[in-house]
Amino acid sequence: MPSEERDEDLVRRAVDGDRAAFRIIVERHERRVYNLALRMTGREEDARDATQDAFLMALRKLASFRGEAAFTTWLHRVTVNTCYDLLRKRSRTPLLSTAEDREPEPPAWPDHADATDLSIDVQRALLAVPEDYRVVMILHDVQDLPYEDVAAIVGIPVGTVKSRLHRGRVALARALRGRPERERPEPAGPSDEARSR
């Protein structure tokens, strides 16, 4: 079955001009690529553009894929770079298009039941986190990639991935709670105190 073919074999066929092989690659990975772009940019339109650009760049560079890294790692790297380019070019604060007009609501811990509202809150909070932290959280916590793969994708040491992951998580939680991010706050006592704010 073509769909069970290894990525690397599909790449080889695609480089040789097999259009069907490239279509399988796209269909196999588009969901992860799109969701990575959506979480990075926060806009459906931007995510669509980033997805197209990422696959276009991948298509152009396919012949340069040497197989030293897993194809998924390589494709994620292309996607991340595309997202960075897009964010830099547009140089505006990305927002979920569905939430553009909403005023930020700084709730206590969002224990409301509506999962849609919660995911919008989380997405908005993600966008408040610096991009370098955001990308490692999306890759590790959302897309479930191991530290080593995240390091290879972003091009940083594993130790830096771990540090950024922690800082990003804390920043995200503070953004969700409506608190401004701060570096290493003074000891605030037990966690119950934080919850009551």
Added chain:
Amino acid sequence: MTHPEEHLSGYVDGTLATDERAEVDAHLATCATCREEIELATRAVTMLRELPEVPVPFGTTRSVIAEAGKARTSRARRSWGGRTQWAAGLAAAAVLVAVVAVALPRVGREAGTESAGGAGAAASPARAPGMEAATSGAVHLELQPNADYDAAKLERLADASAHRAGFDATLAAPSVKDASAAQAEGAASCLAKPGGLSGEDRLVRLIQATFQGRPAYLGVYLENPGSGQPADRIVIWVVARRDCSILSFSSKRL
């Protein structure tokens, strides 16, 4: 106090070795800051993992797959002559003819006639609103010896191309003269190499300038997703004049 920051994500993830976890536990016993951060990070992870995976909007990658088909044709053209790929060769030759057909009739016309009607209009399978002037008129090789493009200027060119029938005069120095037919043909062929062109895409502007200091050709294309659908993207390819390698590209949804 030194905080074991590098281990805190692993502590939350449960990936620390036993001795590392014991070290962090000992630290947490005396550090309220890290205790609070562990709690925050744990909550963040829980919420991130609950983020739903969003379906890809229909048609998002259709143009990419169409592009892959063109690239195949382009590769086949380059290998023609060395192998007996007759069918691919003929298709590739047809693409080459199409490229020259796009470029040649438009070379040598007077500058500034982009809004003039032309034979290309009738052949266009797709027409985006507002793009008539650009698609139906002459496409010259514009020589812009004083223009040096970069990513930001490319983005502006794509924006301007997507939003109006003409082009932003502030993007670069104005063209000083038309190029020869041979120059235009060379530029069009050079741009056709990396991605290949299909008969459904339309070259709407051809520029000779520099990109970040490197001599380059810029090709502005109207792309459609195929199957007779209207054009939905402006794509600008930038290739090096020396070897036709890709230097950059930019795209903009119409």
